[in-house]
Structures are given as structure tokens and as C-alpha cells.
Amino acid sequence: MGQVLNLAGIMEDSIVDGPGIRTAIFAQGCPRRCEGCHNPESWPFGTGKDVPVEELFAHIKASPLVRGVTFSGGEPFSQAEAFGELARMLKAAGYEVASYTGYTFEQLLEGTQAQKDLLAQLDILVDGEFVLARRNLDLRFRGSENQRILDVPKSLAAGSAVWCEAERWTGGTHPHA
Numbered sequence: 001m002g003q004v005l006n007l008a009g010i011m012e013d014s015i016v017d018g019p020g021i022r023t024a025i026f027a028q029g030c031p032r033r034c035e036g037c038h039n040p041e042s043w044p045f046g047t048g049k050d051v052p053v054e055e056l057f058a059h060i061k062a063s064p065l066v067r068g069v070t071f072s073g074g075e076p077f078s079q080a081e082a083f084g085e086l087a088r089m090l091k092a093a094g095y096e097v098a099s100y101t102g103y104t105f106e107q108l109l110e111g112t113q114a115q116k117d118l119l120a121q122l123d124i125l126v127d128g129e130f131v132l133a134r135r136n137l138d139l140r141f142r143g144s145e146n147q148r149i150l151d152v153p154k155s156l157a158a159g160s161a162v163w164c165e166a167e168r169w170t171g172g173t174h175p176h177a
Helices: 053-061 076-092 104-109 113-121 152-158
Strands: 004-014 022-027 049-052 068-072 096-100 124-129 147-153
Touching: 004 053, 022 076, 049 053, 049 096, 053 076, 068 076, 076 096, 076 113, 096 113, 104 113, 104 124, 113 152, 124 152
Parallel strands: 022 068, 068 096, 096 124
Antiparallel strands: 004 022, 004 049, 124 147
């Protein structure tokens, strides 16, 4: 049997977790516990619903409008092996794959092999902890000014964080926090 994800929930046809109509998958469990987190019920580990990766992939494919998938949380990189398997399946099927994380891109480059493997499957990474003192409701697809929207393939090629230039992700602006 394949990998199983412990999930806090799934949001169908989301328009707030990235551009276009997306499926947002919320990991259960987060070690970060950011003050002001919009999803604190996702903090405890192992208390969500166990869903086999293959079942989740089939569920996503069943929605003909969805072309993008966003991993959120909780902390997806705490279940990096299973999210990595799902990301590989999604990429092979032509989906754009994005993830939120409380870690920075630089921390993930130094992370576990499973975290690096998941990172390598992503198109977009919104990185950094949510910082309540830097909260900004005018930001597109991020909650605080320290968070970055990164082009993962370009970042990996450069060996350092590269902001996403796609208008549909950034709204045309990306203040270098």
C-alpha cells in the first residue's frame, strides 16, 4: 500500500489558495504554531483523517475544473514523504503544485531528504512563518510581509530564493521582504 496523509481537511474549488480554481489540501500537524494562525485546529499531530495518497489523487482528478493544487496546513513538510508522492502524481498529470510552509526555502534546502524531494516537485512555494506583527491583508496569497512567493524550479537552479514573476501569483508586485 502507498503513503497515507493525515489531513485537517480539503477545500474544493478554492480561489483563495492560489490563482484559478484549485484544490487546497490541509495537512494535520504543525510544529510552528504561529501566533495569529488562521488554522490553529491543524496544530495537533495525528488527529486528522487518514487518506491514502492514491485516493486523494483520484478525488482531485474527478474535478474537471481544477488545474492547480495547493498544500497548506498545518505544515505539509511535516508529512513530506507522502506529500512528495502526491506531488509527483499531480505533476505527472499536468497540475500546477504549490505549497505553503512555515519553513524558509533556505531551511528546506538543509532539511530532510523527504523535504528536499517534496520541494523539488513544487512549482510555487509560499515560505516563512506567519508573523502577526507583519500581517498585511492587502498581500496576495500570503498573510504576512515576511512570506515570499517563490518560483521553485528557478530557485533550485539558482541555489537561492527566486521570487515568482507570474502575474497570476504575485498580482504584479513582490516587495522583497
